[in-house]
Amino acid sequence: MGLRPAVRLCHLYPREMNIYADRGNIAVLHRRLAWRGFDLRVSESPPGERIRTGETDLFYLGGGQDRDQLGVAVDLQGHKAASVRSAAADGVAGLFVCGGYQLAGHEYRTVDGQAIGGIGALDVTTEADATRLVGNVEIESRLDTGRMRIFGYENHAGRSRLGPGSSPLGRVISGHGNNGEDRTEGALSGRFAGTYLHGPLLPKNPQLADWVLRLALEHRYGGKYELEPLDDHFEEAARRTAAALTARRRLAPRFRVRTR
Amino acid sequence: MIAVVRLAETVAGSAGALSRRLRLGGGTSIVGMVLNRLDPGAMERLAAETARRCVVLSGTNGKTTTARMLIACLAADGRSIAANTAGANLASGISAALLAAKRAGRRKDRNTGQETGRTGESVGVFEVDEAALNDIVRRLRPGLVLLMNLFRDQLDRYGELESVTERWVELAGSLPEDVTLLLNADDPALAFLGNGHPNTVLFGMADDHGNNRELSHAADTIRCRRCGEALSHDFVTVGHLGAWRCDSCGLHRPTPRFQASRVELRGFEGLSFSLLDSSGGRPEAFDVSVPIGGLPNAYNALAAASAARALGVPPETVSGALSQVDAAFGRSEQIFLQGRTLRLLLAKNPTGANENVRFVMSEESRLHVLILLNDRTADGRDPSWIWDVDYEPLLDRLDSLTLGGRRCWELALRFRYAGAPHDSFSVHERLPDALDDALSATPEGGTLWILPTYTAMLELRSELVRRGVAREFWETA
Numbered sequence: 080m081g082l083r084p085a086v087r088l089c090h091l092y093p094r095e096m097n098i099y100a101d102r103g104n105i106a107v108l109h110r111r112l113a114w115r116g117f118d119l120r121v122s123e124s125p126p127g128e129r130i131r132t133g134e135t136d137l138f139y140l141g142g143g144q145d146r147d148q149l150g151v152a153v154d155l156q157g158h159k160a161a162s163v164r165s166a167a168a169d170g171v172a173g174l175f176v177c178g179g180y181q182l183a184g185h186e187y188r189t190v191d192g193q194a195i196g197g198i199g200a201l202d203v204t205t206e207a208d209a210t211r212l213v214g215n216v217e218i219e220s221r222l223d224t225g226r227m228r229i230f231g232y233e234n235h236a237g238r239s240r241l242g243p244g245s246s247p248l249g250r251v252i253s254g255h256g257n258n259g260e261d262r263t264e265g266a267l268s269g270r271f272a273g274t275y276l277h278g279p280l281l282p283k284n285p286q287l288a289d290w291v292l293r294l295a296l297e298h299r300y301g302g303k304y305e306l307e308p309l310d311d312h313f314e315e316a317a318r319r320t321a322a323a324l325t326a327r328r329r330l331a332p333r334f335r336v337r338t339r
Numbered sequence: 340m341i342a343v344v345r346l347a348e349t350v351a352g353s354a355g356a357l358s359r360r361l362r363l364g365g366g367t368s369i370v371g372m373v374l375n376r377l378d379p380g381a382m383e384r385l386a387a388e389t390a391r392r393c394v395v396l397s398g399t400n401g402k403t404t405t406a407r408m409l410i411a412c413l414a415a416d417g418r419s420i421a422a423n424t425a426g427a428n429l430a431s432g433i434s435a436a437l438l439a440a441k442r443a444g445r446r447k448d449r450n451t452g453q454e455t456g457r458t459g460e461s462v463g464v465f466e467v468d469e470a471a472l473n474d475i476v477r478r479l480r481p482g483l484v485l486l487m488n489l490f491r492d493q494l495d496r497y498g499e500l501e502s503v504t505e506r507w508v509e510l511a512g513s514l515p516e517d518v519t520l521l522l523n524a525d526d527p528a529l530a531f532l533g534n535g536h537p538n539t540v541l542f543g544m545a546d547d548h549g550n551n552r553e554l555s556h557a558a559d560t561i562r563c564r565r566c567g568e569a570l571s572h573d574f575v576t577v578g579h580l581g582a583w584r585c586d587s588c589g590l591h592r593p594t595p596r597f598q599a600s601r602v603e604l605r606g607f608e609g610l611s612f613s614l615l616d617s618s619g620g621r622p623e624a625f626d627v628s629v630p631i632g633g634l635p636n637a638y639n640a641l642a643a644a645s646a647a648r649a650l651g652v653p654p655e656t657v658s659g660a661l662s663q664v665d666a667a668f669g670r671s672e673q674i675f676l677q678g679r680t681l682r683l684l685l686a687k688n689p690t691g692a693n694e695n696v697r698f699v700m701s702e703e704s705r706l707h708v709l710i711l712l713n714d715r716t717a718d719g720r721d722p723s724w725i726w727d728v729d730y731e732p733l734l735d736r737l738d739s740l741t742l743g744g745r746r747c748w749e750l751a752l753r754f755r756y757a758g759a760p761h762d763s764f765s766v767h768e769r770l771p772d773a774l775d776d777a778l779s780a781t782p783e784g785g786t787l788w789i790l791p792t793y794t795a796m797l798e799l800r801s802e803l804v805r806r807g808v809a810r811e812f813w814e815t816a
């Protein structure tokens with residue numbers, strides 16, 4: 080370790096946007112690189128600070144409460160949204176989860192009809208509904224490295240719809256996904272991925288974690304990277320439990336939780 | 340009409356007996372569900388019949404223990420109590436408790452041949468689910484509402500913390516003037532709920548008794564509710580609780596009427612503090628000591644003692660009652676099995692689990708730990724909260740670690756990504772296997788610390804009953 084310069088992760092708004100155990104995702108990125116002899120350097124990007132775009136290989140933005148998300152959205156419009164978009168054009172990778180996924184899109188419209196601007200890096204618009212979409216989720220994803228099943232938990236009031244500039248991250252096998260209607264889940268645009276799935280997302284989905292890491296490594300060092308396999312038998316056991324939960328849910332009638 | 344009401348109560352009572360006979364559980368909620376279905380006005384009517392006044396308490400953590408402490412104080416003061424002690428904290432549990440209190444009263448009267456009426460005042464003490472609070476307060480019309488804390492918990496069920504807070508703001512604004520609103524001043528989400536309410540009383544910690552804690556990763560309300568800037572803290576106690584202030588707009592923790600000072604933690608043995616009551620012209624102080632350990636229980640004892648004082652229980656009665664109180668089941672409970680001491684510490688959210696980790700580490704240098712994670716409704720369907728718990732400091736202190744419960748593999752991943760090697764802990768999907776393995780890893784005469792979620796604790800309890808070392812929970816509650 081330490082022979083190669085570290086991969087650089089920019090964690091956007093870690094204090095404000097961390098409600099669904101987002102630090103689990105950071106821990107997975109960190110460990111899975113370390114086990115392969117790479118360092119990860121995490122820089123935190125709080126409100127009010129500019130992003131040093133030339134020094135980032137991967138962005139991460141997690142989920143937050145509405146109130147915090149609103150504050151973050153205001154801060155994004157200062158400089159950050161433009162910086163993140165230009166970094167995306169330069170091949171920087173990005174992972175956006177739950178509230179972070181909504182903010183990565185063009186706009187989030189609250190129940191009262193207030194429109195909150197986002198980063199605009201994913202071709203997604205989101206509108207809040209009075210009911211939340213909650214529960215275990217399984218999706219099937221076809222990434223450039225092959226098909227994979229992704230497991231997680233969703234809990235969102237927003238209904239997201241994709242424009243032509245993004246493709247879904249996956250097709251819903253069980254659960255609600257982007258809007259509970261079109262069977263899409265998440266969004267992909269170039270090297271940016273967004274999803275409603277937490278749990279956290281990456282511990283149970285090591286293939287997806289490695290896919291994200293490969294993008295970051297390619298940006299850092301150039302060329303193509305094949306990551307050596309790891310002993311993922313705990314991950315596989317956790318995926319079996321998750322698959323049993325979503326299989327049960329597929330058989331049961333779907334429900335929605337009314338919050339007030 | 341009276342006949343119909345009687346019938347509803349009888350049918351509901353039978354359902355509870357049947358449920359206990361079939362070993363479906365304590366049966367308390369079944370009674371209430373049947374009763375509320377057959378007679379939707381049952382709770383209001385029973386409350387009027389059985390309790391002169393009601394106390395309702397809510398908060399993310401400490402409800403059951405605090406209710407238990409308050410009941411001890413009121414009972415020591417000679418009052419008769421109706422309470423939902425089995426942790427059944429929705430409308431059904433409260434109706435069932437009121438019905439049970441009414442029947443117990445009637446039986447007693449029949450035995451003594453006396454007229455209804457007792458020596459002491461009758462008081463209802465009810466712990467209430469955070470999301471059900473508004474509805475239940477509207478129906479019960481309590482004389483005192485105690486709000487303890489709000490931590491992130493079961494996001495799948497309650498939604499975000501913010502939405503619970505908003506509902507409580509609504510509730511505080513709609514309380515009749517004569518209702519005492521007792522609030523934890525150390526929680527910036529609660530301290531100002533009573534601003535528009537004339538009869539508001541605050542409690543909080545006087546100092547941090549030299550603990551020098553910092554905000555944990557899982558700290559929730561870290562921003563000023565007035566201006567949105569980050570809060571500063573003169574000291575931090577549990578989670579985001581403490582002496583907070585906003586350097587931006589000047590808002591700060593108001594001075595509580597009831598303050599706990601010189602808090603002394605004595606591990607599993609218990610804790611003590613001096614309770615200052617700064618009301619009116621002459622402040623008074625009295626010592627409180629409880630045989631239940633851990634800083635969260637200092638808050639529980641402070642809340643219970645404050646409520647008891649607000650209800651007119653004399654200080655010496657409060658002191659005496661609290662010194663005798665025992666832990667609610669699964670909270671700081673001790674069981675002996677195969678020459679080992681099992682110590683149970685329940686948690687179902689990051690703040691509670693962090694406190695348990697701290698507590699365990701303060702007790703012994705080398706540790707044997709069994710963690711049980713379930714994902715049923717009462718645990719939270721979404722187990723992602725374990726990633727917000729700071730388990731890392733435990734790693735260097737573990738002599739053995741066993742993981743179990745329905746989501747044991749999520750725990751395995753939590754520890755794998757904390758840096759624990761694959762072979763440094765064992766994982767079992769079946770609870771009896773997890774218990775056996777953890778017991779065999781613990782030397783005779785040693786202590787096994789068990790950290791279960793709520794339903795995992797119930798399962799563990801059943802397993803211990805099968806092994807002849809514990810009683811069913813409805814017998815102990």
Ligand SMILES: [Zn+2]
Nearest residue numbers: 563566585588
């Ligand atoms: Zn302020």
